[in-house]
Amino acid sequence: MQHDEKDWIVRQVKAFGQGLGYLLSHGKSKAGTEIVFPQKDASLLPHQKELQILTNQKKYSKAVVQLKILRYSMEEEKYLELGRWLYGTLLQLDESQLQEGNYLKDFVAAGLKELNQIELEMAN
Structure with a gap:
């Protein structure tokens, strides 16, 4: 012992x-x-990395356009999740940061409203 x-x-x-x-x-x-060990990339949504690159480069409009292009090429649930992630990321920025990328909080609100409309259409 x-x-x-x-x-x-x-x-x-x-x-x-x-x-x-x-x-x-x-x-x-x-x-x-x-x-x-945590795996960062394992939980990424499809196309999230490319949208993240655009937002890091302050190309917010281009990221939103890219999101809209992806709408019919991916599952609606994944699209909504990706959209929520993108607009959530943009909401975390203040107005001056958004203006650096020629974007406004009003555009973010409109994008979220559009996502909600898509979700309502899915429910019907």
């Missing part, structure tokens, strides 16, 4: 940790530690 295992408190803490580990692993009897 190791010196640490002779100490009653250390054994209790170790047992508690093992029990907690079991609960957190949802009862999987797999021993050891599992490391999960």
Whole structure:
């Protein structure tokens, strides 16, 4: 027996940790530690990267035009999700940042209204 295992408190803490580990692993009897690395690109929507590049370059109008071109070439749910992402990104910018890219908050609001209309049409 190791010196640490002779100490009653250390054994209790170790047992508690093992029990907690079991609960957190949802009862999987797999021993050891599992490391999960986040995967950024795995969760990207189709065409999100190209729209992100355009927004990074402050080409907001071009990004919106590209989104509208994509409407009929992708599933409506994915299109709506992509549109919400794009307009959500634009909403985070202040008016002066949008004006640098020759865009206005009113255009963002109109785009969101258009997405809502598409969603209503889908529901009917």
